[in-house]
Amino acid sequence: MSTDAAFTPRLIGETEKTLNAILDRRLTEADLTEQHWITLTLAVVSGGSIDRGELVRQVSNGAKFREDDVQARVSELIARQLLGDSSSPVVTLTDAGKELHGRIRSANVELTERLWGDLPAADLATTARVLTIVHERAESELRGS
Numbered sequence: 001m002s003t004d005a006a007f008t009p010r011l012i013g014e015t016e017k018t019l020n021a022i023l024d025r026r027l028t029e030a031d032l033t034e035q036h037w038i039t040l041t042l043a044v045v046s047g048g049s050i051d052r053g054e055l056v057r058q059v060s061n062g063a064k065f066r067e068d069d070v071q072a073r074v075s076e077l078i079a080r081q082l083l084g085d086s087s088s089p090v091v092t093l094t095d096a097g098k099e100l101h102g103r104i105r106s107a108n109v110e111l112t113e114r115l116w117g118d119l120p121a122a123d124l125a126t127t128a129r130v131l132t133i134v135h136e137r138a139e140s141e142l143r144g145s
Contacts (some may be wrong), residue, residue, distance in 0.1 A: 007130070018140070022111065026104050035073040038063050039120075041130060044101050048093040055091060064142075 005011060027037050039059050043050060052074060059070045077083040083095035
């Protein structure tokens with residue numbers, strides 16, 4: 001790959017699609033969808049216990065999924081016993097959910113290290129700054145601001 005590639009929407013899109021295809025393979029093996037994965041991940045980073053409505057809002061807002069679709073994915077994760085449901089509005093991460101998430105996450109960390117672990121820290125910092133600005137501007141466009 002050329003090091004003088006232009007920073008374009010096509011480059012961003014192709015990179016995202018390729019990374020998602022790799023992730024999708026892992027998720028398919030675990031009988032999960034992207035919506036399941038993001039929902040499970042947010043349950044993990046919440047400390048393992050989160051209000052169901054808040055979980056749905058976070059997934060919907062962050063990943064741009066419809067709330068009723070996310071509600072269905074939460075119910076599916078509960079049915080698979082990856083999330084636990086109690087009489088309260090709180091859902092909790094089960095041991096099975098922790099194990100599955102940890103296994104997939106570990107594989108993703110190994111991949112990340114192979115893909116950009118050897119790149120200079122300054123290049124990664126610049127990339128992060130540029131992508132953050134582009135993301136913020138895209139969010140503003142989406143909101144109509």
